[in-house]
Amino acid sequence: MASTTHIARATSESERQLRTDLAAFYRIVALLGWDEYIFTHISLRLPGPEKHFLINPFGLLYEEVCASDLVRIDIDGHVVGKSEWPVNQAGFTIHSAIHDARDDAHCVIHTHTTAGMGVAQQQNGLIPTSFYSAMLFDHLAYHDFEGSVVTEGEKVRLVENLGVKNHMILRNHGLLACGSSVAAAFSAILTLQRACEIQLAAQSGGGALIEIPADIRNAHKSALRKTVKDAPANDMSSVERLVFDAMVRKLDRIDPSYKD
DSSP, X not given: OOXXXXXXXXXXHXXXXXXXXXXXXXXXXXHTTOOBTTBOEEEEEOSSSSOEEEEOOTTOOGGGOXXXXXXXXXXXXXXXXXXXXXXXXXXXXXXXXXXXXXXXXXXXXXXOOHXXXXXHTSTTOSOSOSHHHHHHGGGEEEEOXXXXXXXXHHXXXXXXXXXXXXXXXXXXXXXXXXXXXXXXXXXXXXXXXXXXXXXXXXXXXXXXXXXXXXHHHHHHHHHHHHHHHHSTTOSXXXXXXXXXXXHHHHHHHHOGGGXX
């Protein structure tokens, strides 16, 4: 049987890596211009039977977040242990609803990007006219805006609307994505964000857009799955990690202080 000290050290090392990944995610979001001052969140579940999570300190810009700054909280948004920083409990409400309902949603990100909010205001939402939107069209959930304060009743409706999907447009509000890891959540929000950016760019031309038929969308998704299967990485989780690690290397060249 492993010693208690060994187990504690292993747990600490595991949490340290998760903290580093999540801090990098915050910095990458800032690097890409997807942050919203000190608002919005990325949350990550920690291993263990307790439902404990890491989240950004309320008051720091995404570009300032370091691994050691991240605050451990419970499912109700209360700080676990000690922290020099407060957390935005109201902001965690959407995240807590998904974390509580979905054991596979270890990482949840919610953004207020210009492109995401722009598409969220459109009656037809995301339309399948691009490479990215065609990938998502049948795997995208929607949730109607019910006000800035998320009630217990709305949490139920939000979870029902999301179902088993990993991409959601919060109408009149913004974007949401989740994944089984930091890398998976980054891949999910990247795809959704790019789809929104391209839609707005295409619509700015003023001309009619070409919608991709359902059979072509399905063939497109099947071809992508085969490409991933045949790639050296062999599976989507590995590809997601490759993309995330590439962005981490870019971040390291600019400012590796997120590791502190």
